[in-house]
Structure formats: structure tokens, C-alpha cells
Amino acid sequence: MSRADDRASPAGVAAALIDRRGVLVGWSRAAEELLARPAADVLGRSVLRLLAEPCAATAGRPPDSGDTRLLCGSGEVITVSYRAERLYGAGPTLILAVEADRAAGPARDEPLARALLGQDLIGFVLRDTDLAVVRTNLVRGAAGPALTVGSRLSDVMGADDAAEAEAALRGVLETGVPSVAREQRVRSTRPPFGDWSLSVSAVRTEDEDGRPTGVAVLITDATRHWQAECRRELRHRASAEIGGTLDIGRTAQDIVDTLVPDFADVAWVDLADAVLTGEEPPKTFGGGDLHLRRAANRIAHGPWPPGMLQLGEVVPAFPDVPLVRELQEGHTITVDRAGLERLLNDPAHVRVATPDRGHSMAVAPLFARGLLLGVVACWRTDHVEPFDEEDAALLTEIAAHAALGVDNARRYTREHRAAVTLQRRLLPQTHTSTRVMETAGVYLPAAGGAEIGGDWFDTIQLPSMRTALVVGDVIGHGLHATATMGRLRTAVQTLADLELPPDELLTHLDDLVTRLAAEEDPAFRDVVGATCLVAVHDPVAGHCTMAAAGHPPPLLALPDGRVGPVPVRPGPPLGVGGLPFETRSVDVPPGAVIALYTDGLLRRYGVDIDGSTRELANQLQQLRRDGHDLPALAQSLSSGAGRQPMPDDSALLLARTSALEADAVAHWEFPADPEAVARAREAASGKLAEWGLADSAFVTELIVSELVTNAVRYAGGPVGLRLIRDSVLICEVSDPSNTQPRMRRARTTDEGGRGLFLVAQLSRRWGSRYGRTGKTIWAEQELSG
Structure with a gap:
């Protein structure tokens, strides 16, 4: 049987009995497996025959404890650590032995454990098979939340984070495959509260028989690196997403959409009234009514609180305090909830400017070309860390870029309004x-x-x-x-x-x-x-x-x-x-x-x-x-x-x-004969009487007489006469000539030339148009009554 089989045996410790002469009188099964020697081969013989090399002996037997090299039945030499225990009376001596590397393991591991538990840069957690803490150096929350012996993941972390971490550790425990440098987000649920990003490596621990006993976890704090990476990503997203439109409202909304939820839990943008209409805001300094209006807002979870300022509402006046002046000068300010309450000194203003559980606020001006276009404000509620100097610097950078987008949209709005006004007028x-x-x-x-x-x-x-x-x-x-x-x-x-x-x-x-x-x-x-x-x-x-x-x-x-x-x-x-x-x-x-x-x-x-x-x-x-x-x-x-x-x-x-009335048009045609003038007057007069417009007959007869006379005299026939009744009375005379009619001032000695002059005086307006076969002269009259 090999040594691997021995490590898997239940006892794992070889035992033998020797008498006073050093002769083996007892031999255990574990000893048979360790040296691959059956009891029949060793009992009754000197224990010194098992030694691979001579050693100091007393009364025919080796020292009471130490390490020695033994010969296996296969000819292989192994090193064992042993200990001899003398039994009371005149009985034999009990010898217990294990392989030297197994005996030295605990002695070697203890300095390593003390080194891991005694330093601060690397967190060490030893967990059992239930993932409860057995030993740890994270008692002060240096690399994550503080731990106590017996605590579990859900005791110190949020439910989502705990579930994620537990799944990863159970995978190591079940498969034996180590987890190396896994990123883990941790939000502490007990003091000291914080938000960490940890680099976690885990390996399964086993007993002498290779059975899992838990996991050993090494933790390094990567929070600063993670925060720097988050800020870099936020800068990149802000530069890509803010300012891509020339709509002021959309630009303002892009600002808060970029900031929430990664940078803040609540954010809004207030813009000057003049900016919203495309004009330049007035240059103001100090407190009072800054003529700001809520242009965009966003909250990480749920609808916008009804008690806070809503979209389109006017921002209340500010007190004349140093922080307001700093903002107007282009500086970003950070303040906690208590500080804001002291700053505003107005419970009504505090209510509309402070979200529930808001503990830290950062406000940056939207400053462009020396003009304060508005402000962007952020609150942290679920983020446990308050805004620090690095956060303020990041918000300043984003606000500076956003201000250019807002100003471009403002200037476009002004030009667009001018173009729209011009076109609407045209x-x-x-x-x-x-x-x-x-x-x-x-x-x-x-x-x-x-x-x-x-x-x-x-x-x-x-x-x-x-x-x-x-x-x-x-x-x-x-x-x-x-x-x-x-x-x-x-x-x-x-x-x-x-x-x-x-x-x-x-x-x-x-x-x-x-x-x-x-x-x-x-x-x-x-x-x-x-x-x-x-x-x-x-x-x-x-x-x-x-x-x-x-x-x-x-x-x-x-x-x-x-x-x-x-x-x-x-x-x-x-x-x-x-x-x-x-x-x-x-x-x-x-x-x-x-x-x-x-x-x-x-x-x-x-x-x-x-x-x-x-x-x-x-x-x-x-x-x-x-x-x-x-x-x-x-x-x-x-x-x-x-x-x-x-x-x-x-x-x-x-x-x-729409249709004209059935009898609203009357039309006649006359030859180019001087007698046609009288017939035309008679026809027009009769039609006006039929229409109930007898009061207009005298003027109409004069107009018809002059126009038909000119047509007969200068154009030839046939001559058309048409009367159209509408809100005005229209008289038209058509002839085959394309000669342009001209009105002139006749001298006192002239016998003619006054026809069109009379028509112009008697009518509201007159004119002529040309067709394919001649022209038409028309005149409009106001109707009596």
C-alpha cells in the first residue's frame, strides 16, 4: 500500500510496541501500510533493523523522539517523525510515527498564520464550511467592513453583495478550484459604514485526509483604484453624452442622466429664465432672486419626490452668503445637510431642496463666457460616503463641459427663434x-x-x-x-x-x-x-x-x-x-x-x-x-x-x-356695333333689378357703357359682358384684342380719353387680364346696403 493510501486511512498514525531489548512485539495496520511491511516480517525482530542508517541507541533502541529514516518493504526510504511513550510497569514501549512532512505541517503553518493575521495591508479571513468566520485580521474595517469570529457574510454586507460573494466562495469550497483576484463590491450594513471595491482570492482548506474544512480568503483594498476608474469612465461618458443636442431641455436632462446613479443619487439642473428663451442671463452677484428655473431632474430610485421643486418651477431666492458668492464666481461647493440648513435659514426652501436621507450635497455652476447659465446640484442618499475634494473636482470638470453644451443650445435657440419668427412673418x-x-x-x-x-x-x-x-x-x-x-x-x-x-x-x-x-x-x-x-x-x-x-x-x-x-x-x-x-x-x-x-x-x-x-x-x-x-x-x-x-x-x-348661387352670374355677347352699348346697358340694368340691386344700376350702367364703347371702338367683336354678384358686384367686358388698356388724363379740349378714368372713379378697383383669344377688363363695385 502506498503512502497516498496511508494519508487517506482513518488513523494515519503508525503504532508499534517494543520490549526492553528493542524487539518488536506489536505492529499496527497503519504501520503495515506506512512501511509496506506485514506484521509477520517484523515481529520478533529488533527495531534497529528498520533503520535506513545507524543512529545513536540506548539499550538497543533509538532515542525517545525525533526524526529518522526507515526502510520500506519495497526498498524505498522514508523519513518519519516519531515519539516513544514508556508504559507503566515492566510493559513494552509504545512508538507512534507519521511521515515527517505531515508532522511538520502545523509547525510550519503557524508562523504563516501569525504573519497574515498580524498585518494591515492584506486582509485574511479563514471561514469554515458554513462560511462563518474562524480567524481574521479584519477587526477594524481596514479592507472592508469589520468582522467578528462567527459572523457571516449577510451580517456585514447588503443582501445582493452577500449573495454574490457567498456564491463565489461556495464554488471554491465545492470544486476546490481557487478564485484569484475576483472583484467584489461591498456596501457595509454596520459601522464603520462604507463602500469598498475589494480584490478577493480564495482557496479551499482541507484536513489531513483531504476533506474540505473551509476557505481561506485573502483580501486587498482596490477601492481607490476602482473610484479612479469610475471617475475616468464618468468623465468619458459625460464628454460623449452631454452636448450632443442643440435642445436646451434635452441637454440639461443629459447632465442629470450622466450623474445619476453612479455619481449621485439625486441631481437636478436649474437654468436662468433668459437661457431657456435663448438670451444671455443677466450678470448678478450676491443673493436674492437669481431667476432660475428647474430644467431637469432625476432620482436613482422611484419617482421624483412631490415635496421637492418640480420641473418648470421657479427656484426660491438665495440669501447673500459667501457660499452663494463662491458659486457665482465659478467655484464648486460641497455642504452637508446641517450646513445647508444653516445656509438657507428658511425651512420652506430647505424642504424643496433636500431629499429624504440626503446627507451630502455638491453644487457646481454652469459657467460659460463669464455668464452664470445655471447650476447643477447633486445629493447623496444611498451612497454612504460624503462628497470629497476629488468628487468636487470631477463635478467641476463635468459642469464646465456641460456649460458649453448648454450655451451652444442657448445660442442655437436664439438663432432658431429668430428664423422661426422671420418665417412665420413671411x-x-x-x-x-x-x-x-x-x-x-x-x-x-x-x-x-x-x-x-x-x-x-x-x-x-x-x-x-x-x-x-x-x-x-x-x-x-x-x-x-x-x-x-x-x-x-x-x-x-x-x-x-x-x-x-x-x-x-x-x-x-x-x-x-x-x-x-x-x-x-x-x-x-x-x-x-x-x-x-x-x-x-x-x-x-x-x-x-x-x-x-x-x-x-x-x-x-x-x-x-x-x-x-x-x-x-x-x-x-x-x-x-x-x-x-x-x-x-x-x-x-x-x-x-x-x-x-x-x-x-x-x-x-x-x-x-x-x-x-x-x-x-x-x-x-x-x-x-x-x-x-x-x-x-x-x-x-x-x-x-x-x-x-x-x-x-x-x-x-x-x-x-364651394358653389356659387345658381343665379349669381349673368353673361351676354354682343357684336361690334355701336347699338350694342345701349343693349348692354339695358341688359345690365334689367339683371340688377332682378337681383334687387336697383340702387347700383346707375353706376353700373356708366361702367358698362364706357367699357363696351371702348371694346366696340378699338377691339372689334364679339364683345362679352358678364356680371358676377358676390359681396361685391363684378363687371367684366371681354374683347378679342390684346391691346393694353391705359388710363390717361384728358385735356379739357379732348373729346374722349375719359372712359377708364370714370371707371376707376366709380369702382372700388379695376384691372385687366389676358387669355388665349383676347383680354378682359373688369371692375368691382361696392353694393349698396
């Missing part, structure tokens, strides 16, 4: 309503307001109850695009007042964009351009004439529920030049809805233009079926069916047509 009313048409327009900036662009819509009231509908999209974003949009909108209104058809209007607008591009710096000429769609609705004729310059076609929703795009052939975008624009006329019955939009709206419905157009048409059809009024319909379509905002602004203009 855009028309969002809702208009006349007897023949109701319109509703919506403009949405890009990315939920991040970029103001050059998309616009317009509704222009034209003579003879006609309406011009316009949508356009200037290339680019920002103030430059907004300014260009304003110039183009002004040009469109001017050209529309000349009553040009849509294709001619776009031709003139194209020339204007070309000139604007020529005025630009050469580096930016290629980005000056726009698309545009112009539609003119004539309620009397019941049709709409359209022309497009690189613009998506409008949608037409008919009263019977059908919705589809109008097949307008788009010309080139404005500024390209060289190609003509084509018009398209479509019948628009009363109750129809025309939808004009920019491509930014289509992108809210998808990336495919054709698919997005169909989706928009389906949405328009569904919303009309649901009975939405026109403004609500426009808002719903602009939202893109709940989709996310896109990086391009969009404009939408909806127009719903």
Missing part, C-alpha cells in the same frame, strides 16, 4: 375662407423644429372671385433659405396681381431665381434654386389651371370619394431656365378638395415617391370619409400618420371649393 394666414373657397395651410420645420427652411404656401385672392394657390420649396435650410423664400413669395404675389396665367408666372419667377443666383457668391450659385406649383381656380368656369416647376403634382379629392394626383407635367426647377412650362386644366366641382404640398411631406410617408403619393392619397381619402374639418384634415396629413419627423421641412395647402 408665411400667410393658415386659414382663409371666402364664398367660393376655404383653405388651410400647415408648415412643419425639419426634424421637429431643428431646421427652418424655405418651404412655403400661399393663397392669393384674385379678381372675379378667382383664387391662386401656391406652394414652393427653396433649396437648403436656415436663414438663407428663409430669406430667399420671402423674396420669391413677394414676387409670386406681384406676378399674380398682374393676372398672369400660371405658366407665364413661373417663367417670370424662373428669371428672378436666375438673377438671384447670379448675385450670389460663385461658391453658392449652384445651391440657389426652388420648385413651385401654381394653381388658379375659377369658380365661375368650375375649373383649375395649374403649372409646376419641378414640383410634385397636387392631389384632387372629388366629392364622390375618389382621390388621385392631377397629371401635371412638371417643368424644370426654378433657376434652370431654357425650357417652357406647361399648364393643365381640370374640372373642380363644388365640394372637391385640392391638396398642394412639398416633397418634405412625402418623405414623412416613405422614401419611395410614388408609394408615398399613394399613401398620402389614401390618408386624405380616409380622413375626408371621417368628416374632419379642413384645418384638422391639414394637421392630420402633415403629421405623416404618426411617423417620425424627417430632416426636411414641409408645407401643405388644402383648398375646398
Whole structure:
């Protein structure tokens, strides 16, 4: 039997009996196993025959104790430690022996145990199989919480930490595989309270028979290294996450989200009222009302306490004390709860500024370009350590970086508000309503307001109850695009007042964009351009004439529920030049809805233009079926069916047509004969009497007489006369001539030349427009009563 088998035997100690002569008279089973010699081979023989080398002997036998080398039955030599005990009387002597290395183990281990237990840099804990403490040097909490003999992990650590540590130690105890340098977070539940990061190594302990007796644990305190690593990681996260947006509120929230829960348990950001609106805060010094408002907050666990200051609420006034002045000078301050109560000296202010169990506070100013933009405040409740100088330095660094992000967002907010104000002033009313048409327009900036662009819509009231509908999209974003949009909108209104058809209007607008591009710096000429769609609705004729310059076609929703795009052939975008624009006329019955939009709206419905157009048409059809009024319909379509905002602004203009009264229009045609003037006056007078407008007959007869006379004299026939009754009375005379009518001041000796002068004096306004086969001169009169 080998020595390994002997170590596994129950006794493990060899025993023998010798008489006075040194002859072996007794031999144990353990002795047989130790020396591999059966009792029959040794009994009756001298014990000296077992020795591998001579030794000093007394009366034929070795000394009473010591180490000696013995010969095994296999010829192997082993060293044993033995002790001889003389029995009372004349009996034999008992000899007990074990292998020398096993006998020397306790003697060697004791100095090692004393060395481990007597120093402070390395913690040593010997635990039994139940993980209770047997011996330890952690009696003062030098490397973790203080331990006592018999204590368990859950007695000194939080439940989560204790469960994690116990699982690791039981793994070592069960498998025998050592655990080396495992990181363990420890939060003490008994004095001295603290938060440690420990490096833990553990090995299983065994008895002489190899059975587990517990675990020996070596602990080194890595708290400072862990804290330094946490601070480094927090700096990196702050630099990456704070300042990535130009929204002030989002930037403030990013600050507290970075600080909680790793650095603090409660945090908030208060910003000056002026900062929230994009302006510079006033330079103040000392206490009083600092005009701060809660912009962001966060707590590590649970909802924000109702008793503390809520988002959007005004921060109470501060006393004029040195700590407040230090903060205004750009210094970070730390204070405990009692110190804050003495500082504020106001129970109401303390209640809204102090969380439950808050014991340490750190406040850093958001300082940028010499301006105090606000403050960031932190409280520790669950963190047991108070804020120290290193924490204050870290908060100062984070606040300095955050202040730049807040200031950038503030400056952007100011510029954005200016751009929004400019554009809102340049855009028309969002809702208009006349007897023949109701319109509703919506403009949405890009990315939920991040970029103001050059998309616009317009509704222009034209003579003879006609309406011009316009949508356009200037290339680019920002103030430059907004300014260009304003110039183009002004040009469109001017050209529309000349009553040009849509294709001619776009031709003139194209020339204007070309000139604007020529005025630009050469580096930016290629980005000056726009698309545009112009539609003119004539309620009397019941049709709409359209022309497009690189613009998506409008949608037409008919009263019977059908919705589809109008097949307008788009010309080139404005500024390209060289190609003509084509018009398209479509019948628009009363109750129809025309939808004009920019491509930014289509992108809210998808990336495919054709698919997005169909989706928009389906949405328009569904919303009309649901009975939405026109403004609500426009808002719903602009939202893109709940989709996310896109990086391009969009404009939408909806127009719903209405019918004129059945007898609101009267039309006659006369040959180019002087007698036609009298017949025209008679027809107009009779119709006014029928309409109950006899009080307006005299003035109307004069206007009709002058206009028909000029047509017969200078243009030839046929001559058309049309009266339209609305809130005003419109008189139109058409002829086949394209000659421009001109009003001039006649001399006293002139026999003619006073016709248009009389028309201008008798009417509210007058003008002319040209068609494919001639011109029309019109005049509007106020109606009596």
C-alpha cells in the first residue's frame, strides 16, 4: 500500500510496541501500510533493523523522539517523525510515527498564520464550511467592513453583495478550484459604514485526509483604484453624452442622466429664465432672486419626490452668503445637510431642496463666457460616503463641459427663434375662407423644429372671385433659405396681381431665381434654386389651371370619394431656365378638395415617391370619409400618420371649393356695333333689378357703357359682358384684342380719353387680364346696403 493510501486511512498514525531489548512485539495496520511491511516480517525482530542508517541507541533502541529514516518493504526510504511513550510497569514501549512532512505541517503553518493575521495591508479571513468566520485580521474595517469570529457574510454586507460573494466562495469550497483576484463590491450594513471595491482570492482548506474544512480568503483594498476608474469612465461618458443636442431641455436632462446613479443619487439642473428663451442671463452677484428655473431632474430610485421643486418651477431666492458668492464666481461647493440648513435659514426652501436621507450635497455652476447659465446640484442618499475634494473636482470638470453644451443650445435657440419668427412673418394666414373657397395651410420645420427652411404656401385672392394657390420649396435650410423664400413669395404675389396665367408666372419667377443666383457668391450659385406649383381656380368656369416647376403634382379629392394626383407635367426647377412650362386644366366641382404640398411631406410617408403619393392619397381619402374639418384634415396629413419627423421641412395647402348661387352670374355677347352699348346697358340694368340691386344700376350702367364703347371702338367683336354678384358686384367686358388698356388724363379740349378714368372713379378697383383669344377688363363695385 502506498503512502497516498496511508494519508487517506482513518488513523494515519503508525503504532508499534517494543520490549526492553528493542524487539518488536506489536505492529499496527497503519504501520503495515506506512512501511509496506506485514506484521509477520517484523515481529520478533529488533527495531534497529528498520533503520535506513545507524543512529545513536540506548539499550538497543533509538532515542525517545525525533526524526529518522526507515526502510520500506519495497526498498524505498522514508523519513518519519516519531515519539516513544514508556508504559507503566515492566510493559513494552509504545512508538507512534507519521511521515515527517505531515508532522511538520502545523509547525510550519503557524508562523504563516501569525504573519497574515498580524498585518494591515492584506486582509485574511479563514471561514469554515458554513462560511462563518474562524480567524481574521479584519477587526477594524481596514479592507472592508469589520468582522467578528462567527459572523457571516449577510451580517456585514447588503443582501445582493452577500449573495454574490457567498456564491463565489461556495464554488471554491465545492470544486476546490481557487478564485484569484475576483472583484467584489461591498456596501457595509454596520459601522464603520462604507463602500469598498475589494480584490478577493480564495482557496479551499482541507484536513489531513483531504476533506474540505473551509476557505481561506485573502483580501486587498482596490477601492481607490476602482473610484479612479469610475471617475475616468464618468468623465468619458459625460464628454460623449452631454452636448450632443442643440435642445436646451434635452441637454440639461443629459447632465442629470450622466450623474445619476453612479455619481449621485439625486441631481437636478436649474437654468436662468433668459437661457431657456435663448438670451444671455443677466450678470448678478450676491443673493436674492437669481431667476432660475428647474430644467431637469432625476432620482436613482422611484419617482421624483412631490415635496421637492418640480420641473418648470421657479427656484426660491438665495440669501447673500459667501457660499452663494463662491458659486457665482465659478467655484464648486460641497455642504452637508446641517450646513445647508444653516445656509438657507428658511425651512420652506430647505424642504424643496433636500431629499429624504440626503446627507451630502455638491453644487457646481454652469459657467460659460463669464455668464452664470445655471447650476447643477447633486445629493447623496444611498451612497454612504460624503462628497470629497476629488468628487468636487470631477463635478467641476463635468459642469464646465456641460456649460458649453448648454450655451451652444442657448445660442442655437436664439438663432432658431429668430428664423422661426422671420418665417412665420413671411408665411400667410393658415386659414382663409371666402364664398367660393376655404383653405388651410400647415408648415412643419425639419426634424421637429431643428431646421427652418424655405418651404412655403400661399393663397392669393384674385379678381372675379378667382383664387391662386401656391406652394414652393427653396433649396437648403436656415436663414438663407428663409430669406430667399420671402423674396420669391413677394414676387409670386406681384406676378399674380398682374393676372398672369400660371405658366407665364413661373417663367417670370424662373428669371428672378436666375438673377438671384447670379448675385450670389460663385461658391453658392449652384445651391440657389426652388420648385413651385401654381394653381388658379375659377369658380365661375368650375375649373383649375395649374403649372409646376419641378414640383410634385397636387392631389384632387372629388366629392364622390375618389382621390388621385392631377397629371401635371412638371417643368424644370426654378433657376434652370431654357425650357417652357406647361399648364393643365381640370374640372373642380363644388365640394372637391385640392391638396398642394412639398416633397418634405412625402418623405414623412416613405422614401419611395410614388408609394408615398399613394399613401398620402389614401390618408386624405380616409380622413375626408371621417368628416374632419379642413384645418384638422391639414394637421392630420402633415403629421405623416404618426411617423417620425424627417430632416426636411414641409408645407401643405388644402383648398375646398364651394358653389356659387345658381343665379349669381349673368353673361351676354354682343357684336361690334355701336347699338350694342345701349343693349348692354339695358341688359345690365334689367339683371340688377332682378337681383334687387336697383340702387347700383346707375353706376353700373356708366361702367358698362364706357367699357363696351371702348371694346366696340378699338377691339372689334364679339364683345362679352358678364356680371358676377358676390359681396361685391363684378363687371367684366371681354374683347378679342390684346391691346393694353391705359388710363390717361384728358385735356379739357379732348373729346374722349375719359372712359377708364370714370371707371376707376366709380369702382372700388379695376384691372385687366389676358387669355388665349383676347383680354378682359373688369371692375368691382361696392353694393349698396
